Amino acid sequence: MIYPHNFEQKIGFDTIRELLKGKCLSTLGKERVDNMCFSDKFAEIEEQLCQTTEFVRIIQEEDGFPDQYFFDVRPSLKKIRIEGTYLDEQEVFDLRRSLETINDIVKFLNRDDEEEKGFPYPHLRTLAGDIIVFPQLIGKIDQILNKYGKIKDNASQELARIRRELSNTMGSISRSLNAILRSAQSEGYVDKDVAPTMRDGRLVIPVAPAMKRKIKGIVHDESASGKTVFIEPAVVVEANNRIRELEGEERREIIRILVEFSKLLRPSVPEILQSYEFLAEIDFIRAKAHFSIQINAIQPALEDKQLIDWTDAVHPLLQLSLAKHGKKVVPLELELNKKQRILIISGPNAGGKSVCLKTVGLLQYMLQCGMLIPLHERSHAGIFSNLFIDIGDEQSIEDDLSTYSSHLLNMKNMMKGCNERSLILIDEFGGGTEPQIGGAIAEAVLRRFNEKETFGVITTHYQNLKHFAEDNEGVVNGAMLYDRHMMQALFQLQIGNPGSSFAVEIARKIGLPEEVIADASQIVGSEYINADKYLQDIVRDKRYWENKRQNIRQREKQMEETIARYQKEIEELNSSRKEIIKKAKEDAERLLTESNAKIENTIRLIKESQAEKERTRLARKELSDFKESIDEIGSKEHDEKIARKMEKLRDKQSRKKEKKSTPEKVIPKEVKVEPLKPGCLVKMKGQTSVGELLEISGKNAIVAFGMIKTTVKLDKLERTNSQPVAKKEQKSSFVSSQTQDEMYEKKLHFKQDLDVRGMRGDEALQAVTYFVDDAILVGMSRVRILHGTGTGILRQLIRQYLQTVHGVAHFQDEHVQFGGAGITVVDLA
Structure with missing residues (x-):
């Protein structure tokens, strides 16, 4: 039940209907918008909301939804139910395109989606489940209409014959006219730039009035100025008459074809009309989805009980209006449940009380009409069987009703019709009459509403209603906040305390004389003024502590996020540390093996060269020390040492670029530099x-x-004076501790891949030279050079160079799965 009859107009829903109609593709959807109505059936409302939500997903995620041809041909289909009637060419063309759209929509909604493990839009698919499509009918239309919606020449044999003869006749007329025209032009009867034209469906020649006797024929027309007459030469009169006859035959044949098609179509009209009802529903749902996107609306958690638990709810029309001026609506937070069913909102005038009331009425009505509403996704909404509203001036001269009388009449109807499943919305409760008796009657009515366990939102300025809310379970106070220092409304609803009307403050703001304000304060009494001030202070303090609580929540959230981030980083760091230590151990073991072999080789050479025994002893001692240092890896003390080194690595990496860009200062020697010349x-x-x-x-x-x-x-x-010889193996007698550390650090940071793509030949060779030298130095067994495929020149230069390097044992293309000819894999000796 909706009360009164102009409920939609009072909350602005009539404007919502017009906006929805503007988003429909045809009269099909517009009719559905007009027929949209309030429902209190939970399953029906939920189904409509789910359908709209799915269509929002289609708009936002899909590109191929077929919505190009929404034509309403239902009047035409109903017309041909009468025997002998037929659809014209345009109607058949519109029927063909809209039937194809229906077919495509049904196919779209019935498709399987492997990622969704089923049907991606189940509620819309249910809507399309029983819809019949007509591919044979579309094929029949394609036999008689071309892609432009005109009857084809081969729609029938008779039509093909008529059009062929028509074309031949027109061709002969054109040739005859051109011959006559050329003759007249050569004799000077007609101007050189004149061409045949059409008058009353007949081909004629424009001639000057003075020359009209020179050409035998029938004068059909003359120009408005009288300077040109249009003559049909006698030789083409018969042919033009034949064209008229053929055009008549063509029209009759086309009508016959359309009548035959309509006869074929007639038995299927009921099923086709049902398919158009589906198309109308899709148009309607599509319009709701587009409107939902425009106002940022969503589907709240719907419950089959009386409930309003809204967060960040906004009035959609106010939102659209303010958005044009770059402003935003202050969102509304509201909760009505079994324990607090009726909300009494107080506060200053122009503070947003009525907007709050209309927001509740409009959003609840939209929801129960199957529309998504603009609020936060964590909101919950319920279903009401009855909606009542009393807002605005309802005085009527015809009915002899004053403003207050109309309010009382509304109260009477509300008390009669409301129950525990009703939602009442009353603006300025008790207003319109003497305050004392008006407040008393309002309180008495409010008591009846509360006894019936009705839900409601009521705005008022009366103190006794605020006290009633404090003293009675089921009724709760709410305040529209006001900034007393800035002297402006905040348009925020706060539930729990009543609001002040800020009458004195607003009077001062608009410039009312101070003595008038003082007199008023004296009349009302200090008790009232102090009570109002205390009320303002309570609201102010509550707002202050609410802001504090919000700030604390935000800080706690930030702290939790920071702790979680640090914990994650610590885990990653520990994991990296273990990986580094493991790799370091493997590298150290390999380095130990290689160093051992080199030192043994050195000792052998010393012995062969009969070197001093002391030198041999020192070399073996150095080897023993190196082994002990490797054994320390993995101990607790060494782990701490590794951790300290990891800290230093970051500093060394940041200085790495500086070392590259700033060459080492060397004291130059005074030498005579000879100029470069070929051969040197x-x-x-x-x-x-x-x-x-x-x-x-x-x-x-x-x-x-x-x-x-x-x-x-x-x-x-x-x-240089050096000779281009191959590298000789460096002989060493021992490995110092400093060398060990430097080798370890170099090994730790060495990357086995070099990328030279995009470099010039000389740059690439220089980079490869450094890279290969470093790889040999740190004892790498295999490295990769990424040069790309391109023209192959860079690959050829690099491989020619690798052939000259003594430490390169072998090189080849990478496996095709990992890069193929674009990467050279180098095995080092």
């Missing part, structure tokens, strides 16, 4: 590879490094 031995600055300078061209030089010829910037070369 050179090397690239900072490298050891020696090559022969072959040619100098401007700022560039061509250098041969072994079998490789490459172009290098001249300023990157320097003269």
Whole structure:
């Protein structure tokens, strides 16, 4: 039950209907919007909400929903129920396209989705479950209509014959007219730029009035100025008459074809009309979904009981209005349940009480009409069987009703019709008459509402109603907040305490004389003024502590997030630490094996060269010390040492770039530098590879490094006396502790992949040279060079260089699964 009859107008739902109609694709959906009505059936409402929610997902996630042809051909289909009637070409064309849309929608909603493990839109699919599609009918229409909606030439043999003869006749007329026209132009009867034209469906020649006797024929028309007459030559009169006859035959044949098609269509009209009801429902749901997206509406948790538990609820029309000016609505938080059913809202005028009331009425009505509503997703909503509203001035001269009389009439009807499943909305409860008796009657009515366990939202300024809410279970006070310092309304609802009307403060704000305010305060008494002040202070303090509580909650949340983040980082760090230590142990063991072999080799060489026994003893002692240092790895003291080194690594990494960009200062020796010339031995600055300078061209030089010829910037070369020989194995007698640490650190940070994609040839060779030298130094057995495929030049240069490196045992393409010819895998000796 909805009371009164203009309920929708009072809450603004009539505007919602108009906005919904604007989002419909056809009259199909608009009719559904007009027929949309309030329901108190839980299953029906939930189904409608789920359908709209699914369509919101379609709009936001899908690109291929078929919504291009929504035509309402129901009037045309109902018309052809009468024998002998038929659909015209446009109606058949609209029928064909809309039937195809219905077919595509049903197919879309019935599709299987492997990711969803079933049907992605189950509620919409249920809607499409019993809908009949008509592919044979679409095929029949395609036989008679082309893609532009016109009857095809081959729709029937007779039509094909007529159009063929029509084309031939028109062609002969055109040729005859052109011949006559050329003759008239050559004799000067007609201007050179004149062409045949059409008048009353007949081809004619424009001629000057003075020359109309020169061409035999029938004058059909003349121009508005009278300077041109249009003559149909006698030789084409018969042909033009034939064209008229053929056009008549064509129209009759087209009508015959359409009548035959309509006869075929007639038995299926009831099923087709049912399919159009489905199309209308889809149009309606689509409009609701688009409107929901526009107002940021969602489907709250719906419960089959009387409940309002809303968070961040906003009035959709107010939201749209303020958005045009770049403003936002202050959201509403409201809770009505079995323990607090009726909310008494007090507060200043223009503080948002009526907006709050209308928001509750509009959102609840929208929800029970199957529409999504704008609030937070954690909100809960219930179902009410009856909605009553009393808002605005209802005085009527015809019915001899004053404002207060109309309010009393509404109260009477509400008390008569309300029950525990009702929601009442009353603005300015008890207003419109003398305050003392008005407040008393309002309190008495409120008592009846509470006894009937009715739910409601009521706005008032009366103190006795505020006291009633404090003293009676089921009724709760609420206040629209007001900033006393800024002298402006905050439009926030706070439940738990009554609100002050701030009458004195507002009077001062608008400039009422202070003596008038003082007189008023004296009239009402200090008790009332003090009580109102205490009420303001309570609201202010509650707001202060509420803000404090919110800040504490936010801080706690931030602290929890920070603790969780640190815990995660500690876990990752411990995991990385274990991985580093494990890798360090493996590297140390390999380094120990290699060093042992080298030292044994050194001892053998010493013995062979009959070196001093003391030198041999020192070498063996160094080996023993190195073994002991490796054994310490994994101990607690060593773990702490590793942890300290990990801290230092970050500092060293940050200084790494500085070391590269800032070369080491060296005291230059005064030596005479000879200029570079072809034939001399050179090397690239900072490298050891020696090559022969072959040619100098401007700022560039061509250098041969072994079998490789490459172009290098001249300023990157320097003269050398060293010979280009292969590297010799370095002999050492012992490995110092400092060397061990440096080798360990270098090994720890060495990466086995080098990426030179995008570099020039000389840059790539320089990078590969450093990389291979470092890999050999730290004892890597295998490295990878990423050069890409491209034209293959970079790959060829790198591999030519690798052939000249003594420490390279073998190189080949990476496995095709991991990069193929774009990566060279290098095995080191």
